[in-house]
Amino acid sequence: MDLHVLELFCRIVESGSFSKAANAMYLTQPTVSGHIKKLEKEIGVRLLDRLGHRAIPTKAGDLLYSYAKRMLALRQETQQAIDEFKGGLKGTLIFGASTIPGGYLLPPLIGPFRACYPDITIVLKVSDSKQIIDAVIEGVYEVGAVGAQFEDSRLEYRVFAEDEMILIVPPAHPWASRRSVKAKELLGQPFFLRERGSGTRKILEQALERRHLSIGAFTVIGEMGSNEAIRQAAKAGGGIAIISKLAVASDINCGELHGIPIADLKLTRPFYLITHRHRSRSPICNAFLTFIGTTSRPHDSHRT
Template sequence: MDIRRLEVFCAVVELKSFTKGAESVCLSQPSVSEHIRILEEMLGDKLLDRLGREVLPTVAGQILYQYARRIIRLRDEAIQAIENQKGNLSGQLVVGASTIPGTYILPRLVHDFRNRHPEIRVTLKIASTSQVAEGILQGEIELGVIGARWKDNLLQCSEMFSDELVLTVYPEHPWAGRQSVELDELPSQPFILRERGSGTRQVMADALKEAGFDIAALDAIAEMGTTEAVRQGVKSRLGISILSARAVQEDVERGALQTLPVAGLNLSRPFYLATRRNRQATPLAQAFLEFLGGGGGR
């Protein structure tokens, strides 16, 4: 089974489109369709369904996709290992990150890492903590930096960076300028939450629970998929929220937002370096891990 054909198939599955898949692998759409036809003929089963504008894998297609990604990854690892043995490091490293580290920490580190290893291409995939964890477990992401220790024994997590969550309000809010807020005052205000599965929400919920407060008691008027969306929601006076201090630092310095502590609530948080337990790191991943451990991540 030709690996190039599997790469074409994976591109169509991931982009949910023959047209976009063809663009990503630099082939014409008829060529991509022919690759898929040959795969289906070889396996004796339909692999893709056209549902409106989207192309989705069938049950057989989903099975093939999982194995195809593993085959391609093994091919890449073999090439990396041989290049590493010759003293060369080149290829593509896929790093996952939840919103805060992916937006405010890792871009600088990736830049510094590539200055040391210019032949390595780093793809930074920013998603929720749960999506990054799943990507690592599925082998789609080599390593990740996530905002909560993931409860899966197959994932190994070690503390790498630190952050603090802060109650954030707009300048005209009644609490603006106060020294602190009591925990039992929180339900009195409209609250914007991150979506379920985000590290920020999990850390906040855990801290509230430890303080004897149920997150369900908040007047949650909206759930948003990114920290940026929540930040803009607070700035537009939609409600208040608990956000990363890193994410709102510039707004606080400009006076566009204000932060204040919640009495009795510990909202410091670590970020975790996550890898698949018992999986041998590729040479590229090992180089990045050594870069972080040698002070690049500090």
């Protein structure tokens, strides 16, 4: 298989469009269509369904996509190894991060890293922890940054930062002047939660379980897919929430939210860099891990 054609196929899957893939690869749309027809003929199955202006991968297309991404990653790794042998590192590192490391911890490190490696481009993708973990397992990202561990023997976890989660309430809330609350007091309050699959929610669930409590007993008035949504909802006065202190530090400093410790809940958590245990890492990935200082012993994926 031609790697150039596989890259083109991946672009179509990711953009959902022949024309967008053609523009990205500086090709005409008829040329793109011709390459895909030849690829489908070579493999012997239909890879893409054309639904109006959308291109949707078939099951065979999904299968090819997962392997094609690995092949393209290996091509990049090969080029990086040759560049390193010749005395320099250049290329692109694509990694994924959940919302707190992706929004607050990693961006300040990109500039200093590029000062050391000016020929490396960093592409940071932000989504929830479960999606990042799945992408690392599938080989879409070489490295990810998440705020919770999920049991999977294929993953290797390295601690690189710590965080504290706190209860936030709006200034008009009766608890705004309190120094602390107890976990059981949370049950009767209107509550905003992060979505299932987020590291924030997983840590909260584990902390409650240790106190023989459950999120199921909360009065949940909304589940939200980002810390920004939680912040804005709490600031509007609709309810309370538990969120990373990093995400609301500016709101607390200017008095738009009040942060309150929960006396009987341990809500500190480490953040981890994750890699695939059984895949070799590219020189760029190794340089990034070394730069961040992840020289500590890897954590087992089944520890919590």
